Amino acid sequence: xxxxxxxxxxxxxxxxxxxxxxxxxxxxxxxxxxxxxxxxxxxxxxxxxxxxxxxxxxxxxxxxxxxxxxxxxxxxxxxxxxxxxxxxxxxxxxxxxxxxxxxxxxxxxxxxxxxxxxxxxxxxxxxxxxxxxxxxxxxxxxxxxxxxxxxxxxxxxxxxxxxxxxxxxxxxxxxxxxxxxxxxxxxxxxxxxxxxxxxxxxxxxxxxxxxxxxxxxxxxxxxxxxxxxxxxxxxxxxxxxxxxxxxxxxxxxxxxxxxxxxxxxxxxxxxxxxxxxxxxxxxxxxxxxxxxxxxxxxxxxxxxxxxxxxxxxxxxxxxxxxxxxxxxxxxxxxxxxxxxxxxxxxxxxxxxxxxxxxxxxxxxxxxxxxxxxxxxxxxxxxxxxxxxxxxxxxxxxxxxxxxx
Amino acid sequence: xxxxxxxxxxxxxxxxxxxxxxxxxxxxxxxxxxxxxxxxxxxxxxxxxxxxxxxxxxxxxxxxxxxxxxxxxxxxxxxxxxxxxxxxxxxxxxxxxxxxxxxxxxxxxxxxxxxxxxxxxxxxxxxxxxxxxxxxxxxxxxxxxxxxxxxxxxxxxxxxxxxxxxxxxxxxxxxxxxxxxxxxxxxxxxxxxxxxxxxxxxxxxxxxxxxxxxxxxxxxxxxxxxxxxxxxxxxxxxxxxxxxxxxxxxxxxxxxxxxxxxxxxxxxxxxxxxxxxxxxxxxxxxxxxxxxxxxxxxxxxxxxxxxxxxxxxxxxxxxxxxxxxxxxxxxxxxx
Numbered sequence: 107x108x109x110x111x112x113x114x115x116x117x118x119x120x121x122x123x124x125x126x127x128x129x130x131x132x133x134x135x136x137x138x139x140x141x142x143x144x145x146x147x148x149x150x151x152x153x154x155x156x157x158x159x160x161x162x163x164x165x166x167x168x169x170x171x172x173x174x175x176x177x178x179x180x181x182x183x184x185x186x187x188x189x190x191x192x193x194x195x196x197x198x199x200x201x202x203x204x205x206x207x208x209x210x211x212x213x214x215x216x217x218x219x220x221x222x223x224x225x226x227x228x229x230x231x232x233x234x235x236x237x238x239x240x241x242x243x244x245x246x247x248x249x250x251x252x253x254x255x256x257x258x259x260x261x262x263x264x265x266x267x268x269x270x271x272x273x274x275x276x277x278x279x280x281x282x283x284x285x286x287x288x289x290x291x292x293x294x295x296x297x298x299x300x301x302x303x304x305x306x307x308x309x310x311x312x313x314x315x316x317x318x319x320x321x322x323x324x325x326x327x328x329x330x331x332x333x334x335x336x337x338x339x340x341x342x343x344x345x346x347x348x349x350x351x352x353x354x355x356x357x358x359x360x361x362x363x364x365x366x367x368x369x370x371x372x373x374x375x376x377x378x379x380x381x382x383x384x385x386x387x388x389x390x391x392x393x394x395x396x397x398x399x400x401x402x403x404x405x406x407x408x409x410x411x412x413x414x415x416x417x418x419x420x421x422x423x424x425x426x427x428x429x430x431x432x433x434x435x436x437x438x439x440x441x442x443x444x445x446x447x448x449x450x451x452x453x454x455x456x457x458x459x460x461x462x463x464x465x466x467x468x469x470x471x472x473x474x475x476x477x478x479x480x481x482x483x484x485x486x487x488x489x490x491x492x493x494x495x496x497x498x499x500x501x502x503x504x505x506x507x508x509x510x
Numbered sequence: 511x512x513x514x515x516x517x518x519x520x521x522x523x524x525x526x527x528x529x530x531x532x533x534x535x536x537x538x539x540x541x542x543x544x545x546x547x548x549x550x551x552x553x554x555x556x557x558x559x560x561x562x563x564x565x566x567x568x569x570x571x572x573x574x575x576x577x578x579x580x581x582x583x584x585x586x587x588x589x590x591x592x593x594x595x596x597x598x599x600x601x602x603x604x605x606x607x608x609x610x611x612x613x614x615x616x617x618x619x620x621x622x623x624x625x626x627x628x629x630x631x632x633x634x635x636x637x638x639x640x641x642x643x644x645x646x647x648x649x650x651x652x653x654x655x656x657x658x659x660x661x662x663x664x665x666x667x668x669x670x671x672x673x674x675x676x677x678x679x680x681x682x683x684x685x686x687x688x689x690x691x692x693x694x695x696x697x698x699x700x701x702x703x704x705x706x707x708x709x710x711x712x713x714x715x716x717x718x719x720x721x722x723x724x725x726x727x728x729x730x731x732x733x734x735x736x737x738x739x740x741x742x743x744x745x746x747x748x749x750x751x752x753x754x755x756x757x758x759x760x761x762x763x764x765x766x767x768x769x770x771x772x773x774x775x776x777x778x779x780x781x782x783x784x785x786x787x788x789x790x791x792x793x794x795x796x797x798x799x800x801x802x803x804x805x806x807x808x809x810x811x812x813x814x815x816x817x818x819x820x821x822x823x824x825x826x827x828x829x830x831x832x833x834x835x836x837x838x839x840x841x842x843x844x845x
Contacts, residue, residue, distance in 0.1 A: 191804075196664055197765035200758065209551040222663050226760060229666040290653065291662045320651060320662070322764075 137453040139186075139213035143179075145445060145452065146186040147171075148206035148215045150223065151242075155193035156321050159347040159377045160219050162424060163242060164189045166434025167217060169421035170442075180445045188212060194219075194321065196226035203227045207236050214239055214457055217260075217437050221245045221293035222321070224257075232256045237458050239444070240437055240486075244371070245292050246299075249484035251462070256454075258461055258484045260437055260477075264293060264369070266488060267393055268300020270507060271367050274391065274492055275312075275340055276305070279365055283314045285338030287329055287353060289345055290318040297344040297369055314338050319349065330356040340365040347377040354382035354390070368392045370490070375400045376428030379495060388497040393490040395475045395506075396436055400427045401499040409469035432470055439468050440477060440486070474506040529704065541693055545686040553685040555797060557757050560689075560696045561750045562793030566777040567703055567786060568746025573775075574783035575707060576739040577719030579632060581771050582623075582639030585646040586616045586744040588766035590751025592650065595761040596658060598667045605670050605756055609695070612752030613745045620744020624737035643768045650763035664762025667755065688757050695753070699746060703786050706742070715739055747774075780822055782831025791830040795822070 139146030151164030171185040179185065188210055192199040199218065206212045214237035218224050221243040228247075231238040232254050240260040241248055244267065248259035275282050286301070288294030298316065302309040315336035317329035326349050333341060334357075341364040343353050350372035357366065368390045372378045379387035397404045404410050413435055417424050424431050445452070447460040464486060466477040477486045489508045493500035545553040569583050590612035597603035597611065623642065630638055650659050659665070669684060676682045706712050714735050717725040726732050755761045773796045781792025803814035826833040 195764045196662070196762045197758075197760065200760045204554075205551065208554075209549070225663045226666075226762060229668070230759065233668065290651075318653075 134450045135453050135456070137213050137455075137457070138211040140183070140452040143182065144184045144186050145180065146188060146210065146212045147441070148203070148210060148212035149187065149189040150192040150199050150202045150206075150215070150218045151189055152194040152219060152223075153191040155195065156348060157194035157220060157346055160194075160242070160430065161191075162428060163217070163219060163430050163434045163437075166421055166424060166431045167438045169424070170416070170435055170438035172420050173416055174438075174442055180442060181449060185445075192220075192223055194223060196222050199223035200226045200230065203230070207231075207234060213237075213452065214454060216240060216441055217242045219243070221296075222291045224248070225292055228254065228257060235454060237454055237461070239457070239461055240440060242437070243293060245296050247292070251482060251484045256458060258458075258479070258486070260440065260486050261433075262370075262393075262395055262487050262490050263300075263485055264296035265300035265303070266485075267370060267490065268297040268302075269304040270393055270490055270492070271297075271342065272301045272304025273507075274367070275365075279340055282312050282340050282365075283336075283338045284312055284340040284342055285315040285317070285333035285336050285364070286313065286342045287317050287319070287326060287333060287345055287349075289349070290320050293371075294318065294344045297342075301342065319345070321346070326352055327356050331360065334360050334362045338364055340367065342367045343372070344369045345372060347372045347374060350378045351382040354378070354386050358383075358386040366390045370394065373493075373495075373500075374429040375495075375499075376425045377430065380427070384497050387495050390495045391503070392493055392495070392500070394472065394493050394500060395487055395490045396429075396432055396471050398493070398500045399429060399432050413470055436468055436470055440464070440466065472506055538697065542690070545689040550683055550685040553683075553689045554757070557685070557689045557692045558754070559790070559793040559797050560692045561753045561757065562774070562777060562796055563789040564696055564699055564753070565747045565750035565774055566781060566789040566792045567700065568743045568748075568750065569774050569778050570781075570783060570786070570789055571703060571706070571715075571746065572739055572743035573778060574785075575712065575719065576715045576736065576743075577722075578627075578736060578740065579636045580639040580743070581636050581768075581775065582642035583743075583747050583774050584766050584768060584770035585639075585642045586620060586747040587751035587754070587770060587774075588646050588650065588763075589619055589744075590616050590748030591755035591761045591766065592659060592665075592751075593748070594752035594755045595665045595667050598756075599660075599665045600658070605667070606691075609749060609752045609756070612755075613749040616748025616751070617741045617745040619748075621737055621741035623744070624740025627740065628733050628736055640768070640771075643771045647763040647767050650766070659763070660761075662763065664760060664765075666760055668759060669756060692753055692757070695749065699749065700786055703746075707786065711735070776819065780819075780826070780829055782829030782833075785829070785831030788829055788831030 149164060151161055152158055153161040153164065168187050168189060171187045174180065175184045188206060190202040190206065192202050203215060206215060215231065216239050218238065219242040224238065224241045224243055227238065235256060238257040240258060244259060244261045244264040246263045246265040248257050249263065275284065286298060288298055305312055315333050315338055317332050319326045319329055326345070330353060341357060343350055343366065345353060350368060366389060370393045373392035373394065397409065399410065413432065414426065416435065417426060417431065421431065443464065443466055444457060444461045447463065448456050462479050462481050462484065464477050464479045468477065472491055475487060475489045479486050489506050491506045492503040494503055544556060565583065565587055569580060572578050572580050593612040593615045594608035597608045598605055627635055627638055649655065651662050669688065672682055672684060672687045676687065714725065714730045717730060718732055718735055722732060777792030777796040780795045782788030799818055800811065800815055803818065804811040806814045
């Protein structure tokens, strides 16, 4: 742009702002990215790279916002969803987030995906006072309203899940010897911390082996071999879908039959069990908090039919047996609820205030699981249900439990 | 009437080198005004272009002027960046001082690497530097050093507030302030490089590149010059790395993979290997073109980048600086 055009644009912008200020009703307060007819929301998702399996979450969120926009938007405003690829690489996330905040001037960053990626922008978002809302990771550190008032998670924290797995082992496995495979970052280590906390003093005796891997590693075969050789009879798998599928294949290949505990992050028929082999994935135990869309029983329910109708109309390319598409549906609904509660007061501060003021039941969550937040509780979902995969679908092993 | 021979000879050899003050002055004025007429994010991008230009100039001193092939400059960039980050994060050093410290640490690292590398020529040196480049990200991620380096998640560092007098009187933003700092550092380093190239040492460096045996026979201490050039080259790239850590306010191992070495190399070739100011064009290329390629197609961004690169090399085989030189000669003939 040459100077003349830039100057005219600047003049026009000042004039527009002046007019807007003059005509603004006292009730309407707008943060960056908000107008009378639109709300700009930013997001980073891995559409390429080692975690590309999660890319469908970003697409399903976009599809849900398309539905909301078609039905009139939120209080008359259309959602402008700007989602950028970060390839699950922390420096790329920092670059894209900075672009969204400083160049695109979004109101907030919603559902950034990944633990290492969100860690890279954690301090930045809080320093800049931009909401880092409903991050797509369960790391426990996202629920600290005192130190990081602008960041909030959504799903049950990994430590909570680790504790629930620990409880399961203590109740159901005689003489347990646990071997752990975990991703070498905050996400993987969080689960291990939760498990060890639940096992307490016995952790040192029960956990016989711990093997870590890097997200950039091509395979985890050597780690699985080491775990089998440790004599473990319980295998706690804390890995993302690509590696979980590899782990399942390798465990069966080695003719090893431990009690297979799989973190909820990789508890997906479409992304993990099908690629690994449905037969090989039999008997895998995990924890769920939303309805299993692969279960024929679920498919008879009204909530499922509504979900499927949405998929057919707005995300026809999406996989109907990929649980991430139900996850995306649910988080998008949560975001819409927050924006609706904010009404015409769409400043960043008020958005965070309403996010910390949720008491919500969504029909695709398991009955009994609720979304509750308060000024001191930044963990929206804290209840889960143990399930076992029987080769076709997840079978409940008891009821919804809470870690507290 | 001029003969062909006179036109082709490098004027620097016959007339003695002179800085073209007019062009430099124009450049300084335009560069100084830029951050005040564009948006903050664009200033930030231009700052990154200058940082890349400094790193590319470092590589140019080694490869373009001294003939030592290096695929490992991402390692020196990383060392500079992490030196700055670790000093600020763990030891609370003032941010500004970490820039020269990063440079000095890299000078030592470069010199120490250059010494055993004396035995290696061409392809073998390339391989040795390649090994350095791929080792560094993994070393940075390793659990043994995690407490220091922050592992995969890296380290955040925050820039200190701008001196109040500048904010009050000029309404300076953080992006503008660091653009100016980088601009001044870049001008300084470019001037030093120009003086180096046009001195006896510079001629010795180029002699070693052009004909190492003849150079040694003339009494040039080849080993010393080659190691020192490695050190100086690493110094430049280290300063660039430290600046990048500060301006981006974040370091992580994935920012410094072998791909960065290749990008710097691409910047060197596209800018022009024998030229100092060509590094700026190289920096511009490696910042802008990947972004353009991603906009054309997310899935095929590398393929698009490759096509653009091939076209550029085809149109300008001796880089942008080479193209300008050819145009200058052609224009002189016409007028």
